[in-house]
Amino acid sequence: MSLKLTILLIFLAILLVLLSTHFLKKGRIPVKYTLLWYSFSLFILILSFFPGLITYFTNLLGFQLASNMIIFILIGINFLLIMSLTIILAGQNKKTTLLIQKISILNSEVHKYDSQQRK
């Protein structure tokens, strides 16, 4: 695996860490959502320090080039991140549905009370 590739990977890992920390610092993302990003950055960093690992898996899995293997790994990481987003979204959806239902029920009770008061 070439030196250029190693440097690129280290750069990517540091970029991800800086981005996550920036949003954390601004209070835009709570810590629990950044944990995944930090874990993957660490994973990419470790990979870049052990290029032997990448060459081993490149040959084992039948990829032509180390860079192809890396792209495959990064796509895999993306799938995991998107999956976690899907789960979070689903939770939000459920909460929103519940909120709509409860407010609607509250609304009708207020109307009922209102009309009773007028009589």
Place this chain on the structure above:
Amino acid sequence: MLSVLLIIPAYNEEDNILKVYNEIKKYNKNADLKYDIIVINDCSTDNTSKICHENSIPVIDLIHNLGIGGAVQTGYMYAYKNNYDIAVQFDGDGQHDVNYVKNIITPIIDKKSDLVIGSRFIENNDSFKSSKLRRFGIRIISNVIKFSTGTRIYDTTSGFRACSKKIIEDFAKSYPTEYPEPITTAEIIKKEYKVSEVPVKMNKRDGGVSSIRKWKSVYYMINVVLSLLIIKIRRYEKCR
């Protein structure tokens, strides 16, 4: 006359909530400074709500479970809306003793402190101090807070604390949803409020289950430590 509100977050505390309420009512009978209470029912699945309504205990029933942070913040919003001078976080499971509330609100009344933490670890006494593992975790958090803010806090996860009117407004507007006690303490210190600890005795948990379990504790620790480190590098608006 000073107004004091006890914020009592409750999740599935049907075994304890009435006992807690009666103890406070008994205390108020002979007290000069009477405490108001508001129970925040965090969408309990047991009879907590029913028991509160049947016994005329002031209660807010959250329509969805928010966790300890969300529930307590609701209490602070209520305190802010009703103009309370002092708000006290008080557990609904019987661990806290209403007789110690006076100890934690006195420094605020005397204007010596803005946030007072009821601490289990200041004085050496024989009272219940929680398991060895939890105490170890609390000490780690204490060290990280010292690193992040320069101040040593001994009981970092104590849910028994009192705060002044200005902090009530602060908390009502923004409060973390998870691991609120160590995080808010660190943020309050960074905003240059006066924080102090007062020794109190707590009881062993009577019925019910603690909200922190074994493996989740590791996840909890990582989260809290990371959050506290972020607090170290964030910039905060000073309160004065």
